[in-house]
Amino acid sequence: MKIIKFLGVVLAASVLSSCGGKVSKRELKTELDSVSYAIGMDVARNVKTNVSEIDSELFIQGYMNVLDSTNILIKEENCQQILSAYFQKKQQENMKKQQEEAEKGKVLGEKFLEENKSKEGVKVTASGLQYKVLKEGTGAKPTPESTVKVHYHGTLIDGTVFDSSVERGEPTTFGVGQVIPGWTEGLQLMSVGSKYKFFIPQELGYGARQAGEKIKPFSALIFEVELLEIVENK
Template sequence: MKIMKFLSLATITMLAASCNKEGGVTNKPLKTQLDSVSYAIGMDVAKNVKATFTEFDNDFFVQGYSNVSDSTNILLEEAKAQAIVRAYFQKKQQEEAAKLEEEGKKNQEVGVKFLEENKTKAGVKTTESGLQYIVLNEGNGEKPTTESKVKVHYHGTLIDGTVFDSSVDRGTPAEFGVTQVIKGWTEGLQLMSVGSKYKFFIPQELAYGANPRPGGAIKPYAALIFDVELIEIVK
């Protein structure tokens, strides 16, 4: 189990690198390669512990390490210790899942309200799927198909204006297949002629839905806005 492997590594390396027999910090200088390797691993483990636990008792951590190392005064049987850790992480995962579900529900409600209001504004057109768009500039070139690869400039924001991705800001157009993007893009690109610039308002079900990129600015069930310029059909 990855969690148990991580905790075993933490027990061995963090304490071996940073604690003396009395449990105090040694603050020894690094003299050998092994010293540096040991210290570096301790740094990495400490970083992971801080990222994993919002609360952590270093004294009991040291006590557990020392008791097992010396085979004395062990307070928990190994099987029970592992069960406690599993239960702790299962509870944390359940709490996080519930939190994400609640945030996703709120994001969806906010997105629906935004799109309902947005579709009544001047210039906004709505397709059967729910995609909304405004024609900022209409080109006169050909339109891509699902078989096409296109070159575009785009600027993507959340409905609150937060920029999450922009080829415009990077200064380099992007190239990709029409079907290699979210559903809202696949549909919207086929409405455009080369030389056009549209603004897309994309409901969550045509964007990333419940599964945006982990750790990114886009949250589950978020509606998205893109300014898209179709520069050319590459093939």
């Protein structure tokens, strides 16, 4: 986090100090009014995200001590060092937490797939892709070079929806070889008109990568996929 982000907090602290803790309620009449308010909003979001545990009273005390050049508790040359050390520690803590959550998600995904593969109707390919035929079509099958039109509904193993053309009400068109490995393999099992359910292990999904806000590293994924059309079959 850049220290410049604290500019808006400094301004807010100054206002609070001069107004006895009361925040004025003004209308936005000019462009500068809007910019000033927007800076306050932006900084507040950053403070809540990065330093939610900040001690407001000590912050204001440090700000006022520097303005008055009196009772300064930290030497100026140590200030940046303290801040850098703090944010480095926070970054390491966050990375450790993310790694622990990813490992936990990986274990849960493996357990889910291990139990799922023995359920009625579930088939498993040599790669580890699991699928269930919901409806079998009679049309042609795509190749890795095909372009297809599909409807799909994607969830995590806990049922959280992360993407769905069904909910958007509009099918999606893409190349069979341009998606995650689990999709590329699964689509080639399907005939046009089919509807399958894919249970995709993390190594056939996004692996160690985060994909959007909801798909964490090492996540197993579930898709209901309906193959509507082969737009181009090379």
